[in-house]
Amino acid sequence: MASLGVNIDHIANVRQARRTVEPDPVTYALLAELGGADGITVHLREDRRHIQERDVELLRQTVRSRLNLEMAATAEMEAIALRLRPDMVTLVPEKREEVTTEGGLDVAAQTGPLTAMVTRLQQAGIGVSLFVDPAAAQLEACRAIGARWVELHTGAYAEADWQRQSDELARLTEGSFIARSLGLRVNAGHGLTYQNVEPVAAIEGMEELNIGHTIVARALAVGLEQAVREMKVLVQNPRRDPLFGSLQP
Numbered sequence: 001m002a003s004l005g006v007n008i009d010h011i012a013n014v015r016q017a018r019r020t021v022e023p024d025p026v027t028y029a030l031l032a033e034l035g036g037a038d039g040i041t042v043h044l045r046e047d048r049r050h051i052q053e054r055d056v057e058l059l060r061q062t063v064r065s066r067l068n069l070e071m072a073a074t075a076e077m078e079a080i081a082l083r084l085r086p087d088m089v090t091l092v093p094e095k096r097e098e099v100t101t102e103g104g105l106d107v108a109a110q111t112g113p114l115t116a117m118v119t120r121l122q123q124a125g126i127g128v129s130l131f132v133d134p135a136a137a138q139l140e141a142c143r144a145i146g147a148r149w150v151e152l153h154t155g156a157y158a159e160a161d162w163q164r165q166s167d168e169l170a171r172l173t174e175g176s177f178i179a180r181s182l183g184l185r186v187n188a189g190h191g192l193t194y195q196n197v198e199p200v201a202a203i204e205g206m207e208e209l210n211i212g213h214t215i216v217a218r219a220l221a222v223g224l225e226q227a228v229r230e231m232k233v234l235v236q237n238p239r240r241d242p243l244f245g246s247l248q249p
Ligand code: PXP
Pocket: 007, 009, 043, 070, 090, 092, 100, 101, 131, 151, 188, 189, 190, 191, 192, 210, 211, 212, 213, 214
């Protein structure tokens, strides 16, 4: 059964739209936990467009589930992670001009520096996950550099039209199989919604889904606690084939 990591970056996005103090992601992390979040995820971006260092500091003190810090593989971010000690660091690619994380990390192209950073973080007792596309070469590189976790990028699946969605689901399923046969533990996320999450949650060996935008959007209607509760039901008890059976000819 997969667990649910709730990404609260978008709460901070609303605050930063006015550069004021509300809504405070620290408060909303607590509500997400009350709704059943198994972990809280935040992305501290180089440009600080939503989450601020202060948020991560306070979340480290208040989160009672697990704190997952998404960050770029830079010296600045490594120093912050080593100081604040999240339970998990998820290394992601980052471009200033992107609206959100666009592709997976190209681990295969930077094994040297990544090996050193992953080793230092793990030696400090921080779990390290790498956000990658579900491609064999990337997964093998993750294994080679000593990571124990991967987060499979579900963006291509989420964006695929109904004709291509089952192919993308098959890539994720195969990616999960390859990762596990390499001894890696498997999370997934990006672009998952109440409508498309169930087939991904049902993939064998899937340990945790990290979901943000759709939950915060739903929270506008029903409140964050309830929005998390509804997502948790889908993640924990997914129907295996909710979309494809009805849509495919
Ligand atoms: N996982 C990673 C690595 C991400 O970068 C993001 C987006 O910040 C998410 C999961 C959550 O994506 P979404 O907000 O589309 O649910």
